[in-house]
Amino acid sequence: MASAxxxxxxxxxxxxxxxxxxxxxxxxDCGTELEVINLDPIAVEEAPQVQEDWGE
Amino acid sequence: MALLIIFTRLRLEEKLLNEAAKRENIPCELRNVTDFYYGGGNFCAPGDVVLARCVSHNQNESVAALLESENVRVVNPSGVMRLCGNKLSTTLALQTAKIPQPNFRIAFTPESALEASRELGFPVVCKPILGSWGRLLAKVNDPEAAEAVLEHKSMLGAMHNVFYIQEYIEKGGFDVRAFVVNGEPICAINRTSEHWITNTARGGRATNFTMDGDVEELLKRTHDTIGGEFLAVDLFNSGGRWLVNEVNDGGEFRNSIEPTGVDIPGAVVRAAWEARVR
Structure with a gap:
């Protein structure tokens, strides 16, 4: 299983x-929400914070 | 020919839609459009249909409009997103169609918004024109609180200089979220909370709600007014009378599948796939 x-x-x-x-x-471990930005090679970054127009 | 589910943040809903498409044998691709730009060549093949699920309303509507300009069929259409994404636009459409909704006032200054609130009668609910998940809703109980909230809103930027004031509905601790696919109500949940905001995104508990003929008729009229292949409609019951509170074009449904027993993502991808040949 791959990991980041x-x-x-x-x-x-x-x-x-x-x-x-x-x-x-x-x-x-730290509870940070991470976004997978690339799969090859695997890379993650902090997920963006909720924006004003996000939702349904 | 394929169903493209476009997204910018992969929520459980987009995964469930992709899985549903596989179950339905619909050729499907999840496509992250975070780095999308317009004018760089063909986005998709002739005959593809796009199910637009970007978490940002502005981006979702913009991508949809750009693709439609190239004759790509998008579900929901950008015109539906435009109506649903702006609460004032939704309200005016419902009003024109004489669909019952909570009383409202629109103002353009904190002072006139305060006066409108007094006239409507406290408590009132101040809503942002744009927004979701119960974000920045304010139940305002009296004029002093209204002065504070309205002044703060006036400092939040251009999106908040149209003041949407809604009558506070004593809804008995619950509201109803109903799902409408291709104009047909397919299921609904009852959202219960001790908090006056009952969104499941804010902790509201979901149980199945059995729709009666009155509710189904109201939902069909709402769809006739707004359009679209997939709508999530929020209803209040006030003194035995149903009111349409909001209409969502990008409804989240993760908490509604288990209580209703209805395959909501399956219904959505079937509707989107059927839309390609219409």
Missing amino acids: TCVICESQVKLPDDCTKGELLICA
Whole structure:
């Protein structure tokens, strides 16, 4: 199972098998919400904060 | 020919839609359009249909409008997004169609908004014209609180200089979220909360709600007014009378599948796929 390094606490975060670019992951150690920005090579960054026009 | 589910933030809903398309044997692709730009070539193949699910309303509507300019069929159409994304536009459409909704006032200064609130009668609800998930809603109980909220809103920028004031509805601790696909109500949930905001995004609990003929008729009239392949309509019950509170074009449904037992994502992808040949 692939994993990424949390950009905040540097712990390893597992990626699901069917992971897609844009998917959100939660770092189990520090709770940071991470967004998968690339799959090859795997890269994550802090997910953007909620914007004013987000929603349904 | 394929169904393209476009997104900028992959929520559970977009995953469920993709899985539903696979179950339905609909050729489907999840496409992240975060880095999309217009004019760089063909976005999709002739005959493709796009299910627009960007979490940003502005971006969703913009991408939809750009694709439609190239004769791509988008679900929901950008015109539906335009109506649903702006609460004043929704309200005016409902009013024109004589669909019952909470009383409202629109003002353009904090002073006139205060006067409108007094005239409507406290408590009132101040709503942003643009927004979702119960964000920046304010229940205002008296004139002093109104002065404070309205002054703060006046400092929040251009999107907040149209003051939408709604009558506060004593809705008995619940509202109803109903899902309408291709004009047909398919299921609904009852959202219950001790808090006056009952959105499930804010902790409201979802249970199945069995629609009666009155509710189904109201939902069909709402769809006739707004249009679109997939709508999520919020209803209040006030003294036995149903009111349409909001109409959403990009409804989230993760909390509604289990209580209703209805395959909402399956219905949505079937409707989107059928739309390609219309």
